[in-house]
Amino acid sequence: ERRKMTVVEKNGYHDSVYISAAQIFQGIHTEKRRDRALVRYGDDSVPPMVTLRDEHSRCAAYELAFSALKYQELLEEILLDSHVYPCPSIPDELTSLLVVMLYDLQDRKFKPRQVFDEEEPVAEVRKVEHYLHRYMTKLAAAVARCRIKNDALSVEHILPEAIQKQQQRASALPLCVWVNTLKISLQDAFRDLKEEGFTRVESAADLDHYTYCVDQHCYDVLFFPSSLKEKLLNSDLFADCKLLLQ
Numbered sequence: 001e002r003r004k005m006t007v008v009e010k011n012g013y014h015d016s017v018y019i020s021a022a023q024i025f026q027g028i029h030t031e032k033r034r035d036r037a038l039v040r041y042g043d044d045s046v047p048p049m050v051t052l053r054d055e056h057s058r059c060a061a062y063e064l065a066f067s068a069l070k071y072q073e074l075l076e077e078i079l080l081d082s083h084v085y086p087c088p089s090i091p092d093e094l095t096s097l098l099v100v101m102l103y104d105l106q107d108r109k110f111k112p113r114q115v116f117d118e119e120e121p122v123a124e125v126r127k128v129e130h131y132l133h134r135y136m137t138k139l140a141a142a143v144a145r146c147r148i149k150n151d152a153l154s155v156e157h158i159l160p161e162a163i164q165k166q167q168q169r170a171s172a173l174p175l176c177v178w179v180n181t182l183k184i185s186l187q188d189a190f191r192d193l194k195e196e197g198f199t200r201v202e203s204a205a206d207l208d209h210y211t212y213c214v215d216q217h218c219y220d221v222l223f224f225p226s227s228l229k230e231k232l233l234n235s236d237l238f239a240d241c242k243l244l245l246q
Contacts, residue, residue: 021061
């Protein structure tokens, strides 16, 4: 029986992933001059980073943090335009958590997230989540106003053209995966991939659908089509950390 994965696309994440993403975002967000900063992120006293249980959670936390960074200007505009920020009940030290959770909420089209029964709730996450849910209508309206103002079909089209081009290039790049030879041999990895329906090809130029190839210089590095990211992350090979996404 296939285990349940931590990351469930468009259904939200574990509380621990949000806290970790907020900690990462706190360290990388764009700082503005204090006299011009309308959204304040406090100091670095965000709640301590929770120890994440698996590679998928760590990847999810970094992906969420960097997605929030990419949309930081837009997310701040949404918070201010909706009058959801500032809020006396949400201290500056939780602003990073507010921003990363707002990004995820709008990315899910303001649908409720899936709550995992086996997870231990984090008070700060539940507090921010409850606050955002109270004002979902105002937040959704602010997103719509931003799209109309920028004549954009979606929030992705509001990003600067340079970032949009970077995303297009990144989406076309193959996925780079390490074989964790401490847990599985190369031959066993190839066998398991074959059982999963993958076919080995000679080079990255031949990648198409359920295929992979071995790097010409690093024998324990594999390349997959970028479209297979979700399938790979939800495979037993990734769940057991036998394959690691670079």
